[in-house]
Amino acid sequence: MAMRLKDGIFLAPFHPLDEDPTLCIQRDLELIEHLDRLGYEEAWVGEHHSGGFEIIASPEVFIAAAAERTKRIRLGTGVVSLPYHNPLTTANRILQLDHQTRGRVIFGVGPGLLPSDAFQMGISPAVTRDRMVEGVEVILRLFAGERVTHRSDWFNLVDATCQLKPYTWPHPEIAVASSITPSGGTLAGKHGFGLLCVAATQANGYDALSINWKIANEVAAANGKVMDPARLRLVGPVHIAPTREEAWANVQHGGRAYAEYFARISRPGQPVDTSGDPIRKMVDEGSAVVGTPDDAIAQIRRLQEKQGDFGVFLQLAHNWADFDKTKKSYELWRRHVSPAINRMNEPRRDSFDWAAGHAPEFIQAAMDAASSTISKHNAAKTQKA
Known part of the structure; x- marks a missing residue:
């Protein structure tokens, strides 16, 4: 039996420069509430500090608010850029969220995607991946309750420990961002983390999917770990409507602003051609x-053919359409895409076909039963008379 595919979103978020940022953030929270009602399983929230479009600087703060407005959806940091944070304060924030959400938080980690973020902090992109690895390995020790003394060229811990034990045992689920390079897959394999493929449908990211998953599995085997495909998450942009014509009309609302942002910012591995x-x-x-x-x-079948089983497809939240049509797109996914992918209606179809195929004999039996009941009733009346 194929693995059940869960539904989620990856909320960077992307908001054009001509909208009120306060209302944009409130709308993002409303979107998470909407997804929770629809039955989506996961929502991932980004961390960015420059560029103007991706305006959530602290996924943890956003998740704390979203958790109070939702009941069951799991909330992931997508991702905490570890080189920008002291490992102790990061570990403490995640453990606090683990308790506040009653175990619904997922700890997504990465080196930081926007070079402009790193440059603002005087950090060379050349060191961020190594710092990510160093940071998460210290955080694992803190999650385990150790007292840690560790001096680095970018942080210093002296007899440091977390005050809280994890709510989730042994610690919240951890996932590593992966786009094109093998660094994410290598780190995930070493520790058995989940893998968050943020460029899964982009040309370069799609080509690297099976390669990076293979690397992760090889490294895991060498370290006595096993990679779980249920914790492999692929990200891609989607907007759907009842017809293609309607869908294309909808994305005229914000598609070009999104494309121009990507072209100007040039996020690694995600180029966008704005001509035409x-x-x-x-x-x-x-x-x-x-x-x-x-x-x-x-699209999902295409990804499954390339990758094999994976656990979650995260729709990239992009605001190509207005908010009402965006919410409708997510609803259509749950009504029609998810049940088709997971073959949820096959037993219903089988039951319908079985009942329809035997309808003549069932109806005849019901009619015979009714006739027999009437005959018995009449016979009983005759005897009383």
């Missing part, structure tokens, strides 16, 4: 879906 219709080009190359639920189903 940039969203159309993304769809044509397979990195995005704009269309119907059937188009979204085809």
Whole structure:
């Protein structure tokens, strides 16, 4: 039996420069509430400090607010850029969230995606991946309750320990961001972490999917660990509507602003060509879906054919359409895409076909039973008379 695919979103978020930022953040919280009601299993929230579009600087603060407004959806840091934070304060924030959410937080880690963020802090992108590894390995020791003394060229801990034990045992789930390079897969394999493939549908990221998963499994085997495909998460942009024409009309709202942001900022591994219709080009190359639920189903099948089983597909939250049509797209996914991918309606179809196929004999038996009951009733009346 194929693995059940869970539903989620990856909320960077992306908000154009001409909208009120306060309302944008409130709308993001409202979106998470909407997804929780629809039954989505996960929502991941980014950390960014520059560029103007991705305006959540602390996923932990956002998650604390979202947790109070939701009941069951799991909330992930997507991701904490570890080189920007002292490991002790990071560990303490995540453990506090682990308790506040009653175990619904997922600890996503990465080196930091935007070079402009690192440069603002005087950090060379050349050192961020090594610092990510150093940071998370110290955090694991803190999660385990150790007292840690560790001097680095970017932090210093002296007899440091966390005050809280994890709510989730032995610690909250950890996932490593992976795009093109093998560093994320290597770290995930070493410790048996989950893998968060943030560029899974982009050309370079798609090509690297199976390679990085293979690296993660090889490193895991060498370290006595096992990679769990249920904790492999792939990210890609989607907007669906009842018809393709309607979907394309919807994305005219904000698609170009999104594409121009990516082109100007040049996020690593995620180039966007803004000549002509940039969203159309993304769809044509397979990195995005704009269309119907059937188009979204085809994208998932394409990813499964490339990767094999994976645990969660995270729709990239992009605000290409207005908010009402965006919410409708997420609803259509839950109504039509998720049940098709997971074959949830096969037993219902089988039951329908079985009942329909035997309908003549069932109806005849019911009619015979009714006739027999009437006959018995009449016979009883005759005897009393």
